[in-house]
Amino acid sequence: NAGVTQTPKFRVLKTGQSMTLLCAQDMNHEYMYWYRQDPGMGLRLIHYSVGEGTTAKGEVPDGYNVSRLKKQNFLLGLESAAPSQTSVYFCASSYGTSFNEQFFGPGTRLTVL
Amino acid sequence: AQSVTQLDSQVPVFEEAPVELRCNYSSSVSVYLFWYVQYPNQGLQLLLKYLSGSTLVKGINGFEAEFNKSQTSFHLRKPSVHISDTAEYFCAVSDRGSYKLIFGSGTRLLVRP
Numbered sequence: 695n696a697g698v699t700q701t702p703k704f705r706v707l708k709t710g711q712s713m714t715l716l717c718a719q720d721m722n723h724e725y726m727y728w729y730r731q732d733p734g735m736g737l738r739l740i741h742y743s744v745g746e747g748t749t750a751k752g753e754v755p756d757g758y759n760v761s762r763l764k765k766q767n768f769l770l771g772l773e774s775a776a777p778s779q780t781s782v783y784f785c786a787s788s789y790g791t792s793f794n795e796q797f798f799g800p801g802t803r804l805t806v807l
Numbered sequence: 808a809q810s811v812t813q814l815d816s817q818v819p820v821f822e823e824a825p826v827e828l829r830c831n832y833s834s835s836v837s838v839y840l841f842w843y844v845q846y847p848n849q850g851l852q853l854l855l856k857y858l859s860g861s862t863l864v865k866g867i868n869g870f871e872a873e874f875n876k877s878q879t880s881f882h883l884r885k886p887s888v889h890i891s892d893t894a895e896y897f898c899a900v901s902d903r904g905s906y907k908l909i910f911g912s913g914t915r916l917l918v919r920p
Contacts, residue, residue: 698850725906734816734912734913735912736811736813736897736910736911736912736913737851737897737908737910738910739907739908742906742907744906752907784850784851786851788906790906791906793839793856793858793901793903795841795853795856796908798843798850798851798852799850800848800849800850801848801849801850
């Protein structure tokens, strides 16, 4: 099993450009999450999904959109990238109940110039 | 709202010495507690978790943590660290009934020879 995979691993954008980050999991998890990690701030939840076709806002959703058309995939989109979105983005998945651990992907390092 | 505090941003320690990484959470409502480790340029992986029962929880790689409800703490300990333990450690809390994790800001453990 590959677990949670993320594409791409690195990306450099110019301000105003758009891009989509792809997350895929092969564990049949219902719940998927997108986080951003910034120095000294831990991980902050951007959006999450509790099942195929559903999405919800997390702690820092502004400037991002998500879609979950298939259970195994969770896409994070930046429509008009800003330098403040320079960060490391992590996808995670879980069975959903609060006592289950979340499994994390390797991350995508995004730089917006 | 739930919050997690990791007071130490960096903890330097010599190899084979003991270490304690501190974690406090804000709410005394029933919670689940987790410690994750992030090795350089990797995603997060679970070290251990507290769900209920014994307040002393053992995890992987010789780590353990103690849940203290009265002090709302969940400190991570290891009696003898190795160079390979150099990583960033995140404490996280989930309120029972919520599938969202709240992360602390992380503690970088630096093990020196």
